[in-house]
Amino acid sequence: MRHAIMGGMPELSAASAQSARLTNWSLELIRIESLTPWYRRLVFADDGLAKRINLGPGGFLIFKLTDQQGRPVKRSYSLAAIRPGLAGERSEPASSELVIDACLHQPVGPGSTWAAAAQVGDQVLVEQPIYHWQAPAPGPSLLIADAAALGAAGSIAAALAGSSNQQPHWIGVDQRPDRASIIPALSQSGVIDWVDAISPEQLRAWTADWPAQGAYLWAAGSASLVKTVRQFCRQQPAWSRNNWFAQTYWV
Numbered sequence: 001m002r003h004a005i006m007g008g009m010p011e012l013s014a015a016s017a018q019s020a021r022l023t024n025w026s027l028e029l030i031r032i033e034s035l036t037p038w039y040r041r042l043v044f045a046d047d048g049l050a051k052r053i054n055l056g057p058g059g060f061l062i063f064k065l066t067d068q069q070g071r072p073v074k075r076s077y078s079l080a081a082i083r084p085g086l087a088g089e090r091s092e093p094a095s096s097e098l099v100i101d102a103c104l105h106q107p108v109g110p111g112s113t114w115a116a117a118a119q120v121g122d123q124v125l126v127e128q129p130i131y132h133w134q135a136p137a138p139g140p141s142l143l144i145a146d147a148a149a150l151g152a153a154g155s156i157a158a159a160l161a162g163s164s165n166q167q168p169h170w171i172g173v174d175q176r177p178d179r180a181s182i183i184p185a186l187s188q189s190g191v192i193d194w195v196d197a198i199s200p201e202q203l204r205a206w207t208a209d210w211p212a213q214g215a216y217l218w219a220a221g222s223a224s225l226v227k228t229v230r231q232f233c234r235q236q237p238a239w240s241r242n243n244w245f246a247q248t249y250w251v
């Protein structure tokens with residue numbers, strides 16, 4: 001079933017220009033790459049959005065979708081990349097493109113149903129989230145992401161590699177046998193090791209050589225993954241909140 005995708009003009013939610021947040025920005029889908037049967041890359045024409053709001057590393061947009069009953073729902077998707085527009089997609093190529101990588105999970109929900117059915121030419125309304133990611137001090141870094149968070153991890157890996165000249169170590173958490181086939185499409189920054197699940201013992205091993213200061217762990221994905229990471233990080237006596245960030249993407 002196709003979900004209704006509404007058109008609309010950019011709209012500001014607040015009267016004050018300083019605190020204004022975009023709540024109805026229309027994005028056009030200009031290209032689709034099916035990386036695996038369960039991982040779909042959707043490329044949108046930027047059409048000025050990146051200039052209007054902060055879409056930095058780990059940034060995401062809130063997509064305004066509908067559920068099977070036609071009720072409005074919102075789902076978050078990360079900017080895996082913002083890249084120069086390619087010619088030939090439209091009569092006027094987009095000056096830049098916004099890339100999201102969607103996990104087509106089972107059981108489905110409105111987000112994954114939308115991402116699976118989306119077609120080139122579709123318009124979708126997005127909302128600006130409140131989000132601030134603070135780049136850490138240069139040092140070794142570990143990024144832990146399940147399939148929902150690989151796009152965000154890619155943008156953070158690129159930022160970390162650019163700012164500290166150190167390639168981050170990625171851990172991809174997924175059990176699907178063809179999980180490695182999405183690697184070529186991900187950021188070239190860092191090395192990805194795949195695991196089926198994470199444990200405190202693995203976290204200890206991955207961070208064993210870290211200096212007391214200046215290392216950074218970023219994790220996002222399922223609630224259980226994030227719970228394991230948070231418990232581990234809070235138990236590290238030498239770490240402060242500047243050393244780690246963990247966000248639940250789905251429950």
Ligand SMILES: Cc1cc2nc3c(=O)[nH]c(=O)nc-3n(C[C@H](O)[C@H](O)[C@H](O)COP(=O)(O)OP(=O)(O)OC[C@H]3O[C@@H](n4cnc5c(N)ncnc54)[C@H](O)[C@@H]3O)c2cc1C
Nearest residue numbers: 076077078101102103105109110111112148151249250251
């Ligand atoms: C800040 C942020 C950024 C995000 N970025 C991305 C992104 O770039 N790409 C992406 O794919 N997702 C991303 N997510 C996660 C995405 O928003 C959720 O997976 C969302 O819940 C999917 O919505 P849905 O409507 O398909 O499923 P829901 O209606 O939320 O849930 C339906 C069922 O699917 C299950 N489910 C939900 N998500 C997953 C999953 N990922 N894997 C397995 N089962 C799942 C639920 O447990 C439930 O049983 C992000 C979430 C946040 C908070």
